[in-house]
Amino acid sequence: MKLRLTTLLFLVLSGTLAAGAGTLVPPGNRHMEQPQVPGASAARTRALKTTYEAKYRKIYKLLSNDGELRAKIVKTAAVYGIDPIHIVGAIVGEHTYNVDAYDRLQTYYIKAVAYLNNGMSFGYGGEDVGDFIRRPQFSHCRESDGSYAAWTCREAVWNSSFRGKTVDGKAFPNQRFSQTFFQPFYAGQTFGLGQLNPLTALQMSDLVHQVSGLPKLSHTKPGQVYQTIMDPDLTLAYVAATLKKSIDAYRDIAGFDISHNPGITATLYNVGDPQARARALAVENETRLAEGLEPRLPEENYYGWLVNEKLPELRALF
Helix, strand or coil: CCCCHHHHHHHHHHCCCCCCCCEECCCCCCCCCCCCCCHHHHHHHHHCCCCHHHHHHHHHHHHHHCHHHHHHHHHHHHHHCCCHHHHHHHHHHHHHHCCCCCCCHHHHHHHHHHHHCCCCCCEECCEEHHHHCCCHHHHHHHHCCCHHHHHHHHHHHHHHHHCCCEECCEECCCCCHHHHHCCCCCCCCCECCCCECHHHHHHHHHHHHHHHCCCCCCCCCHHHHHHHHHCHHHHHHHHHHHHHHHHHHHHHCCCEECCCCHHHHHHHHHHCCHHHHHHHHHHHHHHHHHCCCCCCCCCCCHHHHHHHHCHHHHHCCC
16 A cells, blocks of 8 residues: 655655665754843853853864864764764853853863762752652653663653652652752753763763773762763763764654754754654654645754854864
8 A cells, every 4th residue: 555645755754764864954054043042041151251252262272272182072973973073063062151161171180080089969859869760650761771761761750740740748840850860069060071961971871881881870879970071081972972862863763864964963962852852853744744844854053053153163173
């Protein structure tokens, strides 16, 4: 029996029939002007009495002056099968809109050692995250295959069953899982050259162990997690793995090849949850195709827009 044309087109786009890379998302920005930067980013920048351009120049200077760092980025990208510009884009975006870069790479190494034996813990309201994920709501997550699936499942349970709700007499905040349980110093905190949060590092632990041979991370050892995030020799693998996961998700789920658009991969690095976003885009495009409309391409946010805008200058680093 023949498939309807719209169904066939969708299957090809979603990768069900396409074993290759999917529909190419062309380089460049889809938006003529930069999307609005969130107020929190603007507030951080004002508090530091600086500007986005000054912060961009600072991280660009670090990358430009440190040939050893650039060589590490190229080597790590090759191991994960991605263009090094994706790693550069993620680093530049984070340090332009999140925090200032340190002036020297050595500072990150010093900080990494300080976190290793800090005595911190992952928890909320006196409840350790290890105890929290043993609650019955998380029982089906125990069947998950690997660290990414397990922690993504737990994050989904948090959003559906706990976020902003009172459960068993305990009130939980209306904020992200990572912000609630995995940032023991203050809310919204990320660290290191790639500004990763601990939950992302835990998700990527199995992939990094498989590809790079680094030790697996555990929520029972927060100091190790933060030390890994801070150490440039370790964290670059996690940055690359996170970007690789986004590229694979958009190819396999939404049928798009985003590997030639670092603004899109930077956007996903910024917002997270690439599999859910790829599924949402696939569903939207199935509806559009059924209505005779063209599929919608992935779009950059303010963070990815800057990366694409600065791409000639960033490419020149390599």
